[in-house]
Amino acid sequence: MSILKYHRVGYSEGTVLTCRLILERFEKEMTEEEIKWIQSIERHYVNWLFSTAGLYDKSIVVDTSRAFMLEEESNPIRQQFYDSKTYRQYIEELKNAFDNSSCIFFMVHNEFHSIQHVELKKQCVVDQLLSKSLTLVNNEYFGIPRGEMIGAWCNPYPWKLIMEKHEKIIILSPFVELIEQQIEKKNYKYLWKVESWNLSKDFEVFYVKMPFCFMNDGPDQNFFETLQHIENKIVNIHQEHQVDIVLLSCGAYSHLLVHRLYEKYNLSVMQIGSPLPCLWGIDFQQKYNISHQQQEYWIHQCPSHLAYHRTDVPDIQGYFGR
Numbered sequence: 001m002s003i004l005k006y007h008r009v010g011y012s013e014g015t016v017l018t019c020r021l022i023l024e025r026f027e028k029e030m031t032e033e034e035i036k037w038i039q040s041i042e043r044h045y046v047n048w049l050f051s052t053a054g055l056y057d058k059s060i061v062v063d064t065s066r067a068f069m070l071e072e073e074s075n076p077i078r079q080q081f082y083d084s085k086t087y088r089q090y091i092e093e094l095k096n097a098f099d100n101s102s103c104i105f106f107m108v109h110n111e112f113h114s115i116q117h118v119e120l121k122k123q124c125v126v127d128q129l130l131s132k133s134l135t136l137v138n139n140e141y142f143g144i145p146r147g148e149m150i151g152a153w154c155n156p157y158p159w160k161l162i163m164e165k166h167e168k169i170i171i172l173s174p175f176v177e178l179i180e181q182q183i184e185k186k187n188y189k190y191l192w193k194v195e196s197w198n199l200s201k202d203f204e205v206f207y208v209k210m211p212f213c214f215m216n217d218g219p220d221q222n223f224f225e226t227l228q229h230i231e232n233k234i235v236n237i238h239q240e241h242q243v244d245i246v247l248l249s250c251g252a253y254s255h256l257l258v259h260r261l262y263e264k265y266n267l268s269v270m271q272i273g274s275p276l277p278c279l280w281g282i283d284f285q286q287k288y289n290i291s292h293q294q295q296e297y298w299i300h301q302c303p304s305h306l307a308y309h310r311t312d313v314p315d316i317q318g319y320f321g322r
Contacts, residue, residue, distance in 0.1 A: 003262065003266060003268050004102045004162070004245065004270060005101045005258060005262045005269060006258070006269070006270040006272075007097070007098060007101055007103070007255055007258060007271050008254075008271050008272060008273045009098075009104065010053070010273060011045070012045045012048045012049050012052075013049070013053070013094065015041065015042070016042050016049065016091065016094075017094055017095065018122055018125055019041050019042035019045075020042065020091055020095070022038055022121050022125055023035065025121070025124075026121045039082075042082070043081075043082045044078070046087055047078050047081060048315075049081075049087075049090075049252050050087075050216050051215055051313075051315075052214060052215075052251075052313075052315050052316050053252040054214070054223065054251035054252040054253055055086065055087065055090060055213075055216075055223050055252045056086075056213050056217055056218045056222060056223050056226075057085075057216065057221075057223065058217070058218075058221050058222060059221070060077070060080050060084055060216060062077055062215075062216045064215045064216065064217075086222050086223055086224065089224065090223065090252070090256075093256050094255055094256065097255040097259035098255070099259070100262075156197045156198075156278075156279065157194075157196060157197050159272075159279055160196075160198070160199055162245075162270070163199055163201075163203075163279075164199065164200070166203075166244035166245045166268075167204060167244055168203070168205075168206075168242065168244045169203055169204070169205050169206070169243060169244060169245050169246070169247060170206045170234055170237055170245075170246040170247070171205060171206070171207055171208070171246075171247050172208045172209075172210050172230065172246065172247070172248045172249065172257075173210055173248075173249045173250070173276055173277060174210045174211070174249075174250075174306070175277050175302075175306060176207035176208065176209045176210075178303075178306070179277060180205070180207055181299075182280045182282065182299065183203065183205055183280060186202075187280075187281050187297040187298075188281050190294055190297045191281045191293060191294060191297050192293065192294065193292050193293070193294055194292055197292070206237045206241060206243065208230065208234055208237070210230070210249070210250040210251075210253070211226065212308050213226060214310070214313070214316050215313065223253075226253070227256060227257070230257065231257060231260055234246060234257070234261060235261075235265060238265060238267060245268040245269070245270065246269045247272055247276055248269065248270065248271045248272065248273075249272055249273055249274060249276035249277065254273065255271060257269065258270075258271045281298045281299060282298070283298060283299075284301070284302045
C-alpha cells in the first residue's frame, strides 16, 4: 500500500508561506513599497497563527484581556510575533514540509490581486509548492487529476475510498471524546442519505487529544515543546500497535507533524483540518452537505466542557458553531 502524505493548507499558513517565498525569490525585483506591503500581509497572518491557529511562545508577553487587541494593525505585538525565534523556526520548517507530498490542497488569501505583477509572483511560488505533490496516489485513490481535488476536499466519498483501505488509525483532534463516542456507537456508518458515502467497515482507533493553544497560550512554554510532546505520543502508539494511518486536525501543528511522521517513521499521514470531525458525524457549524445528512446520527452541539473557555473571541468560537 502506498504511504500517504496529504496536506490541507489553510489560509493563514498558506498566506505567510507565500509571502515569505515571494520575498526570498523576488525581493531584488520589487520596490520598497511592495516589500513593505508583502511584509504587512505576512505580519497580519502571523498574528492569526499566534492567536487562533496554535502558534505560541510564552516568552512574548501579551495582554490578551481584550479579544480584539490582536487584530489592531498598529499594535507592536505583531512585530514581536513576526520577529520571534518561534515564528522563524516555524516558517523554516514549514517551507520543507511539503516535499514528496501525495496531495496538497492549498489556500491563499487574495490580498495579492491588487498589484498584477505581485499576483504573478504569488502564482509562481504557489505553483512551485504544488509541483511537490505527486500524482500517483491521487489517481490510485480518487481516479481524478490533481486539479479537481479542491472540489473533493469536503466530499465524504473520496475519504471513504481512502479510509476503507486502512484498519488501524490514530486520530489527533481537540474532540477525540466525541469522535470516540461516534465510533463506539457506529453512527459513522449511517451519516449520509447517499449510501455510497457511508463508511461500512470497523476500525481499530487510537486517540490523541489536541490541547487548545489559542491566544498565545498552551500547556508548555512554546509551540515546539508541545509539537514534540504530540509527536512522541503518536510515535509511541505506532511503535506499540503498528498503525496504518494518522489523521490530523490540529491547526498550525499539522503540516510539521505530517512531514516529521512521514519522513522519520514512514507513516501515512493526512492533515484534514476542520472537516475531520465531520467524517465521523460531528459538525458544530452545520455547513458540510447538510441536506444529505441523516440528522439523528450527528452531533451538532459542542458540549461546554469541550469548548474553548473564552467566549469573547469570535474567530475561535466560530469553530464551535457559536
